[in-house]
Amino acid sequence: xxxKTCDNLLEYYNGLLEGKEKDAFEKHLxxxxxxxxxxxxxQDLTADLPYxxxxxxxxxxxxxxxxxxxxxxxxxxxxxxxxxxxKTDEITTNVSPISQRKSKSWVQGLLAAGLLxxxxxxAYLFNENNKNEQVIQEQINKTFKTVQLxxxxxxxxxxxxxxxxxxxxxxxxxxxxxxxxxxxxTYQVWLIEGDKPYRAGTFTPDENGNGAVVxxxxxxxxxxxxxxxxxxxxxxxxxKPVGTIVMASxx
Amino acid sequence: MGxxxxxELYQKVQEENKEALEMLYDRYExxxxxFSFKMLRQKELAExxxxxxxxxxxxxxxxxxxxxxKFSSWLLTVTRNACIDLIRKQQKNEVEILEKDxxxxxxxxxxxxxxxxxxxESLKEAVSSLTEEQQDIVEMFYFKGYSQSxxxxxxxxxxxxxxxxxxxxxxxLKKIYRExxxxxxxxxxx
Numbered sequence: 090x091x092x093k094t095c096d097n098l099l100e101y102y103n104g105l106l107e108g109k110e111k112d113a114f115e116k117h118l119x120x121x122x123x124x125x126x127x128x129x130x131x132q133d134l135t136a137d138l139p140y141x142x143x144x145x146x147x148x149x150x151x152x153x154x155x156x157x158x159x160x161x162x163x164x165x166x167x168x169x170x171x172x173x174x175x176k177t178d179e180i181t182t183n184v185s186p187i188s189q190r191k192s193k194s195w196v197q198g199l200l201a202a203g204l205l206x207x208x209x210x211x212a213y214l215f216n217e218n219n220k221n222e223q224v225i226q227e228q229i230n231k232t233f234k235t236v237q238l239x240x241x242x243x244x245x246x247x248x249x250x251x252x253x254x255x256x257x258x259x260x261x262x263x264x265x266x267x268x269x270x271x272x273x274x275t276y277q278v279w280l281i282e283g284d285k286p287y288r289a290g291t292f293t294p295d296e297n298g299n300g301a302v303v304x305x306x307x308x309x310x311x312x313x314x315x316x317x318x319x320x321x322x323x324x325x326x327x328x329k330p331v332g333t334i335v336m337a338s339x340x
Numbered sequence: 341m342g343x344x345x346x347x348e349l350y351q352k353v354q355e356e357n358k359e360a361l362e363m364l365y366d367r368y369e370x371x372x373x374x375f376s377f378k379m380l381r382q383k384e385l386a387e388x389x390x391x392x393x394x395x396x397x398x399x400x401x402x403x404x405x406x407x408x409x410k411f412s413s414w415l416l417t418v419t420r421n422a423c424i425d426l427i428r429k430q431q432k433n434e435v436e437i438l439e440k441d442x443x444x445x446x447x448x449x450x451x452x453x454x455x456x457x458x459x460x461e462s463l464k465e466a467v468s469s470l471t472e473e474q475q476d477i478v479e480m481f482y483f484k485g486y487s488q489s490x491x492x493x494x495x496x497x498x499x500x501x502x503x504x505x506x507x508x509x510x511x512x513l514k515k516i517y518r519e520x521x522x523x524x525x526x527x528x529x530x
């Protein structure tokens with residue numbers, strides 16, 4: 090027994106040890122009977138405490154978001170990955186990066202539409218709340234359309250696919266080599282119809298700049314999506330697109 | 341009882357059975373979310389914690405076995421760890437907040453949901469028998485994940501006494517709770 094290491098038990102319990110200290114304690118815990126006993130004691134002493142929590146109402150849509158993200162993370166996206174995007178010429182459009190000028194005017198268009206966006210989206214969602222029921226699907230049924238996304242200024246690449254699952258259209262976005270986000274920054278995905286952007290969802294890439302996300306597309310009414318775009322936003326809460334468009338492609 | 345046990349569901353989840361995942365989710369959504377919300381005080385973060393828990397259940401194999409005790413207790417420990425991780429990340433400003441862009445109708449779950457009203461009432465009563473300082477210490481240590489030195493500083497008590505005080509408070513709480521709430525103690529929660 091090393092008393093000094095044993096003293097770390099509660100700090101470890103509260104996730105306060107990092108790196109070498111954490112590794113050392115975990116190793117120690119496996120070998121130290123006194124610590125194992127004490128660990129079990131703390132587990133027992135605190136076992137009832139979670140039930141002190143007042144009932145809190147989960148946010149609307151949490152279940153669908155979580156189950157979609159959890160199962161998409163390895164099965165549907167991985168499944169999708171195996172489709173050779175380049176060989177399916179009919180549904181794949183290789184689109185060169187949008188030109189800078191075009192991108193600027195587009196950003197302005199987005200900005201102009203931005204103020205309306207949250208209202209519009211909320212109205213859609215409100216209606217949607219009364220209508221649809223999301224069911225977790227067993228598998229992806231059909232890829233409607235796949236486009237490659239590319240960036241003019243960085244190494245970033247991506248693939249966006251519209252995937253039909255029974256009655257639900259999903260937008261699957263995979264990205265590589267995206268610039269890391271800092272602090273509250275995120276990437277937002279937009280579907281564009283005419284000059285109106287619809288926010289499809291938000292994501293942050295992993296430490297390698299890679300990301301894969303599935304967003305159910307549930308805007309009311311029929312839509313002819315013209316383009317898909319990814320913008321880099323300063324905060325996940327920005328209701329209008331204030332950031333820069335990093336990748337885009339016509340659909 | 342005709343009810344699939346947590347462990348059976350967990351085993352099916354290990355085989356990537358989405359239906360089992362959904363059933364387990366329905367059963368624990370409210371409890372895990374409420375607990376996470378108590379720890380994190382932000383709905384977005386609490387949702388992220390619950391997602392982290394189910395990510396783990398889905399992706400990592402063999403995390404739980406029956407020798408680790410009751411599934412619900414284990415799941416709550418995993419949840420607390422997920423919350424603690426988010427608290428630490430938040431302190432480093434690394435945390436990302438999931439944004440809820442797309443809303444759906446709330447579907448009333450057919451699956452049985454864990455509820456804990458009686459336990460909570462009984463626990464609250466037990467907590468009220470603690471001194472104010474003891475209540476604060478429990479809150480700071482367990483729900484806020486403070487370090488012993490933080491607790492010492494905030495409560496103006498010697499660092500060397502913090503651990504003993506937490507233990508004493510928790511022991512007292514457990515004793516009162518288990519005595520009073522025997523008929524619906526933790527055993528009632530499957």
